[in-house]
Every structure is written in C-alpha cells, then in structure tokens.
Amino acid sequence: MKATELLRRRIPYSDVSFAELVLWPLPAPLAGSAHTYKYRLAYVVRGVCVLRYDNESGKGDHRHFRGRQSGHTFDGVDKLLASFQRDIERINREDSDI
Numbered sequence: 001m002k003a004t005e006l007l008r009r010r011i012p013y014s015d016v017s018f019a020e021l022v023l024w025p026l027p028a029p030l031a032g033s034a035h036t037y038k039y040r041l042a043y044v045v046r047g048v049c050v051l052r053y054d055n056e057s058g059k060g061d062h063r064h065f066r067g068r069q070s071g072h073t074f075d076g077v078d079k080l081l082a083s084f085q086r087d088i089e090r091i092n093r094e095d096s097d098i
Contacts, residue, residue: 017045017098019088023077032060035074041084043091045098051087053080063087 007023024038033055043051052064053072061074065087074080092098 013043013088013092014098017043017092019043019084021081021084030055030057032056032058033074037074037077039080041080043084043088045091045095050091051084053084066091 004024005022006025007021009021011019011021013019020040020042022040026036026038029036030038037055039053039055041051041053042049049064050066053062054064055061055074061072063070063072072083
C-alpha cells in the first residue's frame with residue numbers, strides 16, 4: 001500500500017533559508033521506528049541542509065544537526081515539529097547573518 005502525504009510544506013525564513021516539511025502516515029511502523037509515520041523535516045541555508053529530522057527504514061528516528069547525526073525520541077507529530085522549530089531558532093540565533 002502506498003502512503004498518502006499528510007503534509008508537504010516549504011516555509012521561507014529569509015532570502016537564503018527555508019524549511020521543508022514532509023510527513024506521511026503509514027499502515028505499520030518502519031523498521032527501527034515504533035510509530036506509524038514517515039517524515040523528513042529539513043532546514044536549508046544557502047543551499048546546504050544544516051538540519052534534518054527523519055526516520056529512514058532500519059535507521060529509526062534521528063537528527064542531523066550541522067553535519068552530526070544523533071538519535072531522537074519521537075513523541076508525536078506536535079513535539080517533533082516543536083523540536084525542529086527550536087533547532088531552527090537556535091541556528092538562526094547562533095548564525096545571525098541568516
């Protein structure tokens with residue numbers, strides 16, 4: 001069964017940065033995940049993805065932050081989006097030229 005997108009949105013933050021959010025509900029969890037969503041949340045600055053949350057099959061839920069990968073706990077869509085937004089705010093605060 002093919003997944004149907006629940007969300008696909010591109011959000012501009014500045015002339016050089018944007019976020020792209022893609023979320024699909026699934027009939028069963030992916031390998032490595034305990035929930036029934038597939039997602040990809042990315043923040044791109046000057047053509048470089050500086051932040052990404054995703055859950056590849058077999059890899060589970062994880063976050064790429066400035067070139068480093070770490071696991072994260074999926075506690076629902078709202079908390080996932082809030083964590084992503086907090087990381088974007090942190091990047092924008094630390095890199096004031098964005």
